[in-house]
Amino acid sequence: MIRYIIKRLLQSIITLFIVLTIVFFLMRLMPEEGYFGENYEKLDEVQRETILTNMGLRNPIHIQLIDFYKGLFQGDLGKSIIYRPGVEIVGILKSKIPYSLKSGLAALMISLIAGIPLGISMALNKDKMWDSIGTGYIVFISAFPSAVYYLFLQLYISDIFKLPVLFNVDDMRSWILPIVSMSLGGIASYAMWMRRYIIDELNKDYVKLARAKGLNKKSIMVHHVLRNAFVPMVQYLPSTILFTISGSIYIESLYSIPGMGGLLVDVIQRQDNTLVQAIVLIYSSIGIFGLFTGDILMVLLDPRIKIQRGGSR
Amino acid sequence: MKEEVVLSVKDLVIKFKLRGKVLTAIREISLDIYKAESLAIVGESGSGKSVFVKSFIGLLDGNGWIDSGKIIYKGQNIADYNNEKDWLKIRGKEIAMVFQEPMTSLNPLKTIGSQVREAVVLHSSLRGKAAKEKTIEILRDVGISKPEKRYNQYPHEFSGGMRQRVVIAIAIACNPKILICDEPTTALDVTIQAQILELLKSLKMKYNLTIVFITHDLGVVANVADRIAVMYAGDIVEIGKSEEVFYNSQHPYTWALLSSLPQFAEKCQSLYSIQGTPPNLFNSVKGDAFASRNKKALKIDYEIRPPYFTISPTHKARTWLLDIRAPKVDPPDSIKALQRNWRGNR
Incomplete structure (x- = not known):
């Protein structure tokens, strides 16, 4: 068990290093204009070279890589060049993340609280009216481009309920529409997976045996089916939670929320190389860490994994 | 000696709705099950064996129903039960079931102990430590060594045979x-099969159980059954004491079934197999269901369904061959030899 966790942790760290290195090299392929911002036109060739040399970008590539890692270990992601020239990237992110995190977590909570019971009740009423309504909703959400219903909510629902269409930190009501918009997709996917896993479990032989030994439907659901159906869901939960900090790109720009979502697109368009590098790093670390946590949770919940992995160590 | 009937089935008809059509899976079966006997129901796949017994505990698939007939248990017609609450009085506590898939019949995420214990707690007043002790005792009874240690293990740590023992433990609990x-024993290899059958025999004695076996393996039957019921196309075509059905079989289907046993095959000849396929149960069956596969079928076999003819107080068969007006039809040689020995010994 402990061994498995350590092994899995080492794997994650190695993966992270590989990803970081790939990002590093990719960034070196970007056009160098990105390092000068608006001053590019004003500078002559010699001045540009001086700036690049000062930034260490004319050092041999392996020295650059070592410097890059040195900076990372000290928590230094570098400075923004164009987006907010000269400002520490860590500071920029610190100001952005809370907005995305708050709205993201709220949307995630709503998705879970509505989506999971919806999936359960659909599975229990399989092929009946309620299941069809739920399936209709899931199909609608998955089939329509999300922009369509996002805009619909912003245009019409805001009118009906007199809700603000632009984000304002001090107005709680302005959080409602963006959060609801973000939840719709989550509700649909949680309901879909929950329904599917429960139906999978209900058709298994151990449920037949549980019925034959005289357990009532409720005990079978609570003690056998639900727990087993949650296991595959749990694996992806940490990633989902972590990714709330990255924000929803489209919704944040639609409602002008000053979060992380818009930032990446913005800085890519404006070629702020160091900032792009920092954000990509954060996203990939989150992804790797999320998968790691999910795997660990799986081990805690599913006894079969311990033995299989442990046996081959 | 008159034996006590524990469960009595009368003219049971079970139907299924499949792809918009109605299929009659069980066609008017009547059967008495006696206390503390072991009855084997044999028949090929699709003959309705499983469906028949599943109806005793209300576990028919959702698209199936009891169309008519009675299942009398303890003076009640359980065929009339139509809600979960009624069935919960029967399931486990009165009639328990062991399924054929030991590899998947246990919940992979719960310990063996907790799954057996669940049944103990459900059907007794034992709780806490006493329930655990009882569970361990039952695990020991079904032949699981070191039950205290095994109690906390998971199904994947058990072999197929051991899992089947656990499934039996749950039923016993x-x-x-x-x-x-x-x-x-279908899913188990031969040596394990024998062990499981031995186990069931000893549990039958210890717990004074009535056991109903469903199988298509006549070898299993010979090993354990007091009585045999031969099923074909949703009907019991012949029923009697084991030796009667083995040595003095009367129904052409039973003959065919016995003839296909490897023990009866002549050296250097291919094994006998029954030609044709069972009748389509979506249509109503006219006459004897086996007629179309029976080379020596009589004309009446295609016309009128045969009644039961009594061969002995414990042995009866549904075949027109037993009618006094029937022409003499010889069974296959191997069966004839069996019958000759049987009569000679009496």
Whole structure:
């Protein structure tokens, strides 16, 4: 068990290093204009070279890589060049993340609280009216481009309920529409997976045996089916939670929320190389860490994994 | 000696709705199950064996229903039960069932102990430590060594045979009167099969159980059954004491079934197999269901369904061959030899 966790942790760290290195090299392929911002036109060739040399970008590539890692270990992601020239990237992110995190977590909570019971009740009423309504909703959400219903909510629902269409930190009501918009997709996917896993479990032989030994439907659901159906869901939960900090790109720009979502697109368009590098790093670390946590949770919940992995160590 | 009937089935008809059509899976079966006997129901796949016994505990698939007939248990017609609450009085506590898939019949995420214990707690007043002790005792009874240690293990740590023992332990833990074993050894290899059958025999003695075996393996039957019921196309075509059905079989289907046993095959000849396929149960069956596969079928076999003819007080068969007006039709040679020995010995 402990061994498995350590092994899995080492794997994650190695993966992270590989990803970081790939990002590093990719960034070196970007056009160098990105390092000068608006001053590019004003500078002559010699001045540009001086700036690049000062930034260490004319050092041999392996020295650059070592410097890059040195900076990372000290928590230094570098400075923004164009987006907010000269400002520490860590500071920029610190100001952005809370907005995305708050709205993201709220949307995630709503998705879970509505989506999971919806999936359960659909599975229990399989092929009946309620299941069809739920399936209709899931199909609608998955089939329509999300922009369509996002805009619909912003245009019409805001009118009906007199809700603000632009984000304002001090107005709680302005959080409602963006959060609801973000939840719709989550509700649909949680309901879909929950329904599917429960139906999978209900058709298994151990449920037949549980019925034959005289357990009532409720005990079978609570003690056998639900727990087993949650296991595959749990694996992806940490990633989902972590990714709330990255924000929803489209919704944040639609409602002008000053979060992380818009930032990446913005800085890519404006070629702020160091900032792009920092954000990509954060996203990939989150992804790797999320998968790691999910795997660990799986081990805690599913006894079969311990033995299989442990046996081959 | 008159034996006590524990469960009595009368003219049971079970139908299924499949792809918009109605299929009659069980066609008017009547059967008495006696206390503390072991009855084997044999028949090929699709003959309705499983469906028949599943109806005793209300576990028919959702698209199936009891169309008519009665299942009398303890003076009640359980065929009329139509809600979960009624069935919960029967399931486990009165009639327990062992399924044929030991590899998947246990919840992979719960310990063996907790799954057996669940049945103990459900059907007795034992709780806490006492329930655990009882569970360990039952695990020991079904031949699991070191039950204290095994209690906390998970199904994946058990072999197929061991899992089947656990499934049997769960059934025993319910403390039932009747134990239905639906092909309990089909998924196991031969040496394990024998062990499981021995186990069931000893449990039958210890817990005074009535056991109903479902199987298509006549070898299993010979090993354990007091009585045999031969099923074909949703009907019992012949029923009698084991030796009667083995040595003095009367129904052409039973003959065919016995002839296909490897023990009866002549050296250097291919094994006998029954030609044709069972009748389509979506249509109503006219006459004797086996007629179309029976080379020596009589004309009346295609016309009128045969009644039961009594061969002995314990042995009866549904075939027109037993009618006094029937022409003499010889069974296959191997069966004839069996019958000759049997009569000679009496």
